[in-house]
Amino acid sequence: MSVRVPFERFLAWEQTTHDTIDFKKIYVDMAGDLVSGLMLSQIVFWHLPNRQGESKLRVQRGGHLWIVRKRTDWWEDCRITPKQADRGLAILEERGLIVTELGKFNGAPMKHLRINEAGFIAIWEETLEGISILTKGAIPIPQEGKWISTEGEDPFPPDRQVDLDHPDNSLLPEITTETTPERSFERDQQVVAELVLGISREFGDTAPERSIQTRALRIWKRSRLPVSEFSEIVYQARATTRLYQGKQQAGGAIRSKPAYFFEVLESLVRLNERG
Template sequence: MSWLSDQNSFLAWESSSRDTIEVKRCYVDVAGGDLIAGILLSQIIYWHLPDHEGQPRLRIEREGYKWLAKKRDDWWKECRITPKQFDTAIKLLESKNLIVTALYKFANSPTKHIRIDWENFLELLNLVVQTPSLAPEHIKTQVASGSDEKVNCRKGENGISEKVKFQLPKR
């Protein structure tokens, strides 16, 4: 017989369980509406927050910044993001200049280190929080060149010229 044998045992377990991931909706919005990228951003922010005793969670300091070092496989245990999902989400967060990444050695192997780009993150977060009706596809972000660029394309604006013809080899 299962330990969750009926509705009452399930409800008791559910109400006492701490197996949760807390994600603010605004982080998903800042990530352009991408749920996985929003979850990853939320976890990156978690690691930048002080612990329950007020001490910093981040201990790695390089180039004057505190960095988070985590292998792509480690995200599954923390927030159920697969390595492939991590690769896609981290690229999206980098493309929006919300985070900065660098490859450094950690535990004797090359590991992607991550830190928040506070200026860009806070600018975009302020925009999202102050304009709650703003749809993620209309959010603009500062790119490295300093110009505004749409991160997501509207319907029909996929960035591919309609004049291009694709020819696939026949099998």
């Protein structure tokens, strides 16, 4: 006859057990996926110094320190199956958060991985800024099909217009709200968010919609351009991405067209700022 364990005993165990993972929610936002975010959290843990201030990483290759893990190791680390690990690493690499290489370890070929510092910091800052802006209400949140700015002053002058005669205006959302300074700015935010989202999805971007739109609005905010001028830069980035893809050798391809598109877009915005 089994003896029932009192629930209080479980609660005591729960409060004292060290069988935990320090998992920050921002890693899910950065990766755009729960499992990938958990893997990113674990990768960050390995990059943190130990209690003596020394690196946990021991494998050196090509001037970098690497993590070496088998597909089956992830289950012991954070309860991720080999199949989930394969998918998660592919997502993290496509997002530019990590770099992977196949190399020998103890005489056998094994996957080496490390954080791509430049890409990681860029997405971390972008995500952190997006969370802050969304919390303060400076970026619109969709409600019943409309975009609204929840509080605070608009970061741009409200007299923005959309070039509806652009040959690719099929990507622009239909705007039916009345024309007031507040509505005009809200409309412009919607146009930018939907335009960039549509093109990014066109290139196969699987990141969450909110993540893509937050990134688009952040870039637009930095550009301080009217919607019509910013839209031209977006279309130029789109054309450049297509052109570069077309110049690849037979069988070749841009590793991540969405990432390349955003890189081109941000580069064009920087060039415009200097001009």
